[in-house]
Amino acid sequence: MELPLETVALFALKLAYEREGESPILRDDPIMSDYEREVFGLLVRRGDVEGIQFRVAHCVGLALEALGGVGTPLGRELYRLSVDFSNAQTMDQLEEPLTLLKNYLKDIH
Template sequence: MELLLETVALFSLKLAYETEDQSPILRDDLMMSDYEREVFGLLVRRGDVETIQAKVDECVGLALEAIGGVDKPLGRELQRLAGEFASIQTIKQLDGPLVALKVYLQDIQ
C-alpha cells in the first residue's frame, strides 16, 4: 500500500509541477520528501487513516487545480475518486479507492 500511496502523490505532483521543458519529477526529488514510501509506511503501520487521507488530499488538490478544477470533466472525475478515498474509515478499505486514484492519475498524465 505504501508504494501505491507514494505513486498517487508522485502522479499528482507531476500533474501540478512538471513541464515539458524541465526534467521529470522523480521519487527522490525534494518535493516528494513528505510523500515518500517510508513516511506512508509509518502511517500505515500506525493505522493513521486520517493523516494518510490528508496527505493524499494535499497532492490531489494540487493536481485538481492543475487540470482546471471541478469545472472540467477531468476535474470532476478526480474529485469523485478523491471523495471516495476520503470517505474510507479503515486501512483495509483504502486499497480499492487508492488503486482507482492511481490508475486515473496515470491515465491523465
C-alpha cells in the same frame, strides 16, 4: 500499500508542477520528501487513516487545480475518486479507492 500511496502523490505532483521541457519529477525529488514510501509506511503501520488521507488530499488538491478544478471533465472525475478515498474509515477501505485513484492519475498524466 505504501508504494501505491507514493505513486498517487508522485503523479499528482507531476500534474501540478511538471512542465514540458523541464526535468521530470522523480521519486527522489525534494518535492516528494513528505510523500516518500517510508513516510506512508509509518502512517500505514500506525493505521493512521486520517494522516494518509490528509497527505493524499494535499497532493490531489494540487493536481485538481492544475486540471482546472471540478468544472472540467478530468477534474470532476479526479474529485469523485478523491471523495471516495476520503470517505474510507479503515485501512482496508482505503485499498480499492486508492487503486482507482492511482490508475486514474497514471492514465491522465
